[in-house]
Amino acid sequence: MAAIPPVDPARDHIRGAPGGLAEAAAVQGRFWDMHDRLFENQRSLSDANLHEHAAALGLDVDQFDRELRDGVHTARVEEDLRSGALGGIPSTPRFFVNGAIHLGSPTEPELRRVIEAEF
Numbered sequence: 001m002a003a004i005p006p007v008d009p010a011r012d013h014i015r016g017a018p019g020g021l022a023e024a025a026a027v028q029g030r031f032w033d034m035h036d037r038l039f040e041n042q043r044s045l046s047d048a049n050l051h052e053h054a055a056a057l058g059l060d061v062d063q064f065d066r067e068l069r070d071g072v073h074t075a076r077v078e079e080d081l082r083s084g085a086l087g088g089i090p091s092t093p094r095f096f097v098n099g100a101i102h103l104g105s106p107t108e109p110e111l112r113r114v115i116e117a118e119f
Helices: 017-026 031-040 047-056 061-070 074-086 108-118
Strands: 002-004 094-097 100-103
Touching (some): 017 031, 017 074, 094 108
Antiparallel strands (some): 002 094, 094 100
16 A cells, blocks of 8 residues: 655645655655655645754754755656656545555545455
């Protein structure tokens, strides 16, 4: 199973979307930590919040902020978005269970039912 965190292309393109934030953290060895933190704090993605998330993970915040400001990871994220759209994933979140795409953000019981039905 894979989960793709929410992306709002109309708003997030400036900073490279949440994927760009995780990519900036990846440079410092904390991709999955940032990924998880953004997923858990989807309503806390203002510039100030992003700075706080980076600091809470112990990142070099100046480097993190500079990479976001300069759009260092934007091309990579845009390519991922294009690839997803070509693969039938025009937006997020999406969940894949045994190759089947499930839309939205299912509750834990809903997700358990889907998984149990597949296995």
